[in-house]
Amino acid sequence: xxxxxxxxxxxxxxxxxxxxxxxxxxxxxxxxxxxxxxxxxxxxxxxxxxxxxxxxxxxxxxxxxxxxxxxxxxxxxxxxxxxxxxxxxxxxxxxxxx
Amino acid sequence: xxxxxxxxxxxxxxxxxxxxxxxxxxxxxxxxxxxxxxxxxxxxxxxxxxxxxxxxxxxxxxxxxxxxxxxxxxxxxxxxxxxxxxxxxxxxxxxxxxxxxxxxxxxxxxxxxxxxxxxxxxxxxxxxxxxxxxxxxxxxxxxxxxxxxxxxxxxxxxxxx
Numbered sequence: 001x002x003x004x005x006x007x008x009x010x011x012x013x014x015x016x017x018x019x020x021x022x023x024x025x026x027x028x029x030x031x032x033x034x035x036x037x038x039x040x041x042x043x044x045x046x047x048x049x050x051x052x053x054x055x056x057x058x059x060x061x062x063x064x065x066x067x068x069x070x071x072x073x074x075x076x077x078x079x080x081x082x083x084x085x086x087x088x089x090x091x092x093x094x095x096x097x098x
Numbered sequence: 099x100x101x102x103x104x105x106x107x108x109x110x111x112x113x114x115x116x117x118x119x120x121x122x123x124x125x126x127x128x129x130x131x132x133x134x135x136x137x138x139x140x141x142x143x144x145x146x147x148x149x150x151x152x153x154x155x156x157x158x159x160x161x162x163x164x165x166x167x168x169x170x171x172x173x174x175x176x177x178x179x180x181x182x183x184x185x186x187x188x189x190x191x192x193x194x195x196x197x198x199x200x201x202x203x204x205x206x207x208x209x210x211x212x213x214x215x216x217x218x219x220x221x222x223x224x225x226x227x228x229x230x231x232x233x234x235x236x237x238x239x240x241x242x243x244x245x246x247x248x249x250x251x252x253x254x255x256x257x258x259x
Binding site for chain 1: 109110111113115117118119123124127128131134135141219223226227228229
C-alpha cells in the first residue's frame with residue numbers, strides 16, 4: 001500500500017506541487033470533506049511526501065522539496081547521460097558516413 | 099559534458115546539448131536512430147532483452163521497445179511530430195519501469211540550428227508530479243547503490259570508453 005495509491009491523495013499532492021495551500025482551500029477545490037482532506041494530508045505527511053508549517057494562524061501544507069528533488073535528480077542524471085550518448089551517436093554517424 | 103540547465107519551477111527537468119550535425123540528422127538520430135544511443139541494457143521494461151527502441155514517425159504513433167523475438171512493450175505515444183524541428187513524446191513508464199497509463203509525463207525535444215553544421219537540442223521532461231503515487235518507491239530505488247543511479251554510472255563509463 002502506498003501513501004499516494006489513492007486518487008484523492010494524488011489530486012491533493014498535485015495541487016501542493018503547484019503551490020502551498022491550507023486544508024480549507026484543498027477541501028474547497030475537491031469533492032471531499034475537510035476532515036477527509038486532513039486525514040489524507042496526515043497520510044502524505046507520515047510518508048514524508050508533504051510537510052506543513054504555521055503561517056500566522058493558518059497551517060500551510062506543501063510538498064516536501066526533497067521528494068521532488070529526488071525526482072529531478074533522477075531524470076537529470078538519466079537525460080544527462082542519454083543526451084551525451086545521443087550527441088556521440090549523431091556525430092559518429094556523420095563522421096563515419098560513407 | 100552536456101550543458102545542463104535546471105529550473106526550480108514545476109516538476110520538470112530541462113537540458114540541452116549542441117551536436118555537430120545539422121537539424122535533419124540530429125532529428126533522425128534522436129527518433130529513427132534512438133536504438134543507437136538509448137541505454138538499452140539498463141532502461142528496458144520488457145521481460146526479454148530489448149533490441150530496438152521504436153518511435154512511429156507520426157503524431158499519434160506508438161513509442162515502444164522491441165525484443166529479438168518481436169515482442170513489444172509500450173513506452174508511450176508521439177504527441178507531436180514536426181521534423182526536423184520538434185517532437186513531443188508521452189512517457190508513460192513507472193518508476194519501477196513498467197508501462198503505466200496512470201503516469202502522464204511529457205518529453206519535448208526541440209532542434210534549433212546554431213549554424214550550418216551544428217544543432218542545439220533542447221529537451222524538457224515535464225509533468226513529473228505524475229510520479230506522486232510512486233514517489234515512495236522511487237526513493238527506495240534511487241537510494242541504494244544497486245539502484246538506477248548505480249546503473250547510470252556504469253552506463254556513463256561505458257559510453258565514455
